[in-house]
Amino acid sequence: MRSDSCRNERTPFYLMGTLLLGTTILLSLVSMFHSPNWNDFFPEGGYYQGNYILDHTYFHKVGWYLSQFTYQFMLLLFIYFLLALFNKRSIPFFKMIAPASFALCVMYVYLLYPKQPLKFYQLPFYNIFSHFMAVFLVLCELWYIKEYTFIETTYCLLFVGTMIGTVYLNYFFRGVWSYDLIHLDTVSGWKLVSYSILLMYTFSLLIYLYKSKSKPNKIT
Numbered sequence: 001m002r003s004d005s006c007r008n009e010r011t012p013f014y015l016m017g018t019l020l021l022g023t024t025i026l027l028s029l030v031s032m033f034h035s036p037n038w039n040d041f042f043p044e045g046g047y048y049q050g051n052y053i054l055d056h057t058y059f060h061k062v063g064w065y066l067s068q069f070t071y072q073f074m075l076l077l078f079i080y081f082l083l084a085l086f087n088k089r090s091i092p093f094f095k096m097i098a099p100a101s102f103a104l105c106v107m108y109v110y111l112l113y114p115k116q117p118l119k120f121y122q123l124p125f126y127n128i129f130s131h132f133m134a135v136f137l138v139l140c141e142l143w144y145i146k147e148y149t150f151i152e153t154t155y156c157l158l159f160v161g162t163m164i165g166t167v168y169l170n171y172f173f174r175g176v177w178s179y180d181l182i183h184l185d186t187v188s189g190w191k192l193v194s195y196s197i198l199l200m201y202t203f204s205l206l207i208y209l210y211k212s213k214s215k216p217n218k219i220t
Contacts, residue, residue, distance in 0.1 A: 010144070014085040017137050020129065021078040027126040028074075032065055039115075039180040040064070048176050060174055067170035067178045069163050070108070070130045073100050076159075077134060094141060095148065096155040099204040101138040105131055106199060111181065148211035153204040160197050 037046050041064050045054040055061055065071055076097045083089050108131045113120075120128075167178045183189035 017081040024126045024129045099156040102203040103200040153208045156204045
């Protein structure tokens with residue numbers, strides 16, 4: 001009874017999260033269809049490693065979109081909030097993607113933000129929300145998670161597996177490595193993957209340590 005009451009009290013939170021995440025995803029898709037060339041995206045055509053790449057079809061554009069780790073995370077988080085809005089949330093699913101929010105934020109700050117020309121205040125809403133504000137949604141939901149076992153710290157590795165899989169699929173269909181950073185045919189590319197795995201699992205362990213020491217009164 002208390003559990004149902006708790007969920008009903010959090011319905012506005014899930015509604016707000018679903019709307020914010022849905023708006024962010026929609027804006028990022030609109031931006032994608034009006035984007036100039038990037039280092040791993042060529043809607044106007046360009047050369048990559050000596051090959052001419054033209055991402056002019058919906059298939060190529062969506063393929064690029066799904067190869068971006070942040071957009072993958074946002075889509076999964078949106079699905080979680082949408083399900084939670086209808087009382088169908090999956091706690092194991094959330095534990096799989098929660099550490100990714102912190103890891104992606106750190107990786108964006110250190111790897112991607114320095115390579116783009118805009119100042120922080122010039123970044124579009126969908127960019128700021130995806131890389132920074134979504135973390136607060138995850139933190140708010142973690143507050144209500146009752147348990148986080150040591151075995152569950154490995155759930156984030158499933159998300160890592162999807163990341164690596166989409167990188168390969170992106171290269172297979174488009175001939176471009178994601179972000180032009182994750183070259184899985186080189187040692188440096190796998191080093192970056194290893195650092196990403198270590199970072200994500202570190203955040204997963206930190207969540208576990210916090211939850212193992214705290215005794216929240218909330219019932220999930």
